[in-house]
Amino acid sequence: MPVFRGDGKDAVGVARAAVERAKSEGLGPVIIDTAGRTHIDEELMAELSSMKDKVRPQEVLLVLDAMTGQDAVNVASEFDEAIGITGVVLTKLDGDARGGAALSVREVTGKPIKLAGVGEKLDALEVFHPDRMASRILGMGDVQTLIEQAESAFDEKEAADLERRLRERRFDLNDFMREMERLGKMGSLDHLLAMIPGVQALRQQIPMEIDPKRLRHMMAIMQSMSPDERANPDMIDGSRRRRIARGSGRTRQEVNFLLKQFKQMRGMLGQFADAEAKGRLPRQAGIPGFRT
Numbered sequence: 532m533p534v535f536r537g538d539g540k541d542a543v544g545v546a547r548a549a550v551e552r553a554k555s556e557g558l559g560p561v562i563i564d565t566a567g568r569t570h571i572d573e574e575l576m577a578e579l580s581s582m583k584d585k586v587r588p589q590e591v592l593l594v595l596d597a598m599t600g601q602d603a604v605n606v607a608s609e610f611d612e613a614i615g616i617t618g619v620v621l622t623k624l625d626g627d628a629r630g631g632a633a634l635s636v637r638e639v640t641g642k643p644i645k646l647a648g649v650g651e652k653l654d655a656l657e658v659f660h661p662d663r664m665a666s667r668i669l670g671m672g673d674v675q676t677l678i679e680q681a682e683s684a685f686d687e688k689e690a691a692d693l694e695r696r697l698r699e700r701r702f703d704l705n706d707f708m709r710e711m712e713r714l715g716k717m718g719s720l721d722h723l724l725a726m727i728p729g730v731q732a733l734r735q736q737i738p739m740e741i742d743p744k745r746l747r748h749m750m751a752i753m754q755s756m757s758p759d760e761r762a763n764p765d766m767i768d769g770s771r772r773r774r775i776a777r778g779s780g781r782t783r784q785e786v787n788f789l790l791k792q793f794k795q796m797r798g799m800l801g802q803f804a805d806a807e808a809k810g811r812l813p814r815q816a817g818i819p820g821f822r823t
Contacts, residue, residue, distance in 0.1 A: 533558065542566065543582045550586055563588065571606065576613045583614060592645065594620045595636065604635040611640045621659070622648030637661075702797055704761035708753045711746070748781055752789050755779040764790055 535552050537545030546563050553561045563586065565579060583591065593616045595603040603621075610616055619636055624647050637644060644659045696702050753761060755778035760767050767775070767790060776783045 542578055543585055546582050546586050567594075571609050571613075579614050590618065591616045592618050592620050594622060597621050597623045601635065604639050607636045607640050607642075611642060616640070616642055618643050618645040620644075620646040620648065620656075624649050700797075704753055704756065704764055704793060705758060707793060707796075708750065708761065711750060711753075748779070748785065749789055751779040752776075752781055752786055764793060 533556075535545070535549040537548050542565065549563065550561055553559060563582070565582065566575070591614060593607055593610050595607060597603065599606075607616070607619060619640070619642060621636070621644050636642075644661075647657045647659045649655050649657055696706060752775060755775045756767070760771065760775075772783055772786045772790075776786050779786075
């Protein structure tokens with residue numbers, strides 16, 4: 532998108548010039564990203580107050596870090612009193628913070644939380660849903676958001692093809708790699724697990740650590756295989772395993788472990804497919820490509 536920087540000396544002047552440029556070129560909306568601060572000072576408040584008077588924005592959103600807890604509430608309160616905000620963007624909700632600050636910010640300022648940041652990528656900004664956040668805070672998950680994210684990441688036609696391949700026992704490492712890539716588009720696994728009801732309570736009883744590095748290592752190993760090798764993992768003999776290990780920068784033991792785990796997973800998926808075909812498991816529509 533077009534970015535207007537100006538001379539960078541006068542923040543208020545740059546903001547006004549940016550709005551005028553947008554009007555002259557028929558662009559909109561205009562997002563003014565003001566300087567961030569780790570603490571509140573009079574100079575910052577005066578600058579923001581002047582900018583608001585000169586630019587007359589429709590929205591004044593304050594970005595808060597959910598990890599800071601009650602400090603976020605104090606910052607929101609002071610900014611609202613000095614500037615007058617219209618809403619809040621709460622970030623880092625994919626981390627350890629369960630979102631308790633969201634309740635306090637809304638109560639203290641009376642202003643709505645409009646957006647939630649759940650990652651570092653461009654698609655990790657969500658519309659904030661109070662009821663869904665309440666479910667997460669209570670450990671009840673957020674199935675609706677999980678479904679929406681899955682629907683955006685999984686193409687319906689591709690999901691149907693995947694299901695057919697599973698039923699026909701033709702699921703191979705090419706399919707597995709594609710599904711891993713799609714899963715990566717949905718965000719961190721920790722964030723996804725937090726949306727599943729009961730998982731948070733289970734993780735408190737049985738510590739489960741998900742190492743994103745290990746997932747990247749698995750991808751590197753699969754990407755070091757040829758398409759034929761991914762389609763026919765049984766053809767990967769000792770010399771091929773050594774080559775794949777060198778190409779991926781991983782150990783031969785890691786390559787062996789991945790192939791062993793994939794073989795076990797494929798066997799388990801085949802058993803589910805057989806059971807469903809015999810009517811032992813119900814087919815329930817929901818997330819594309821997923822059945823329970």
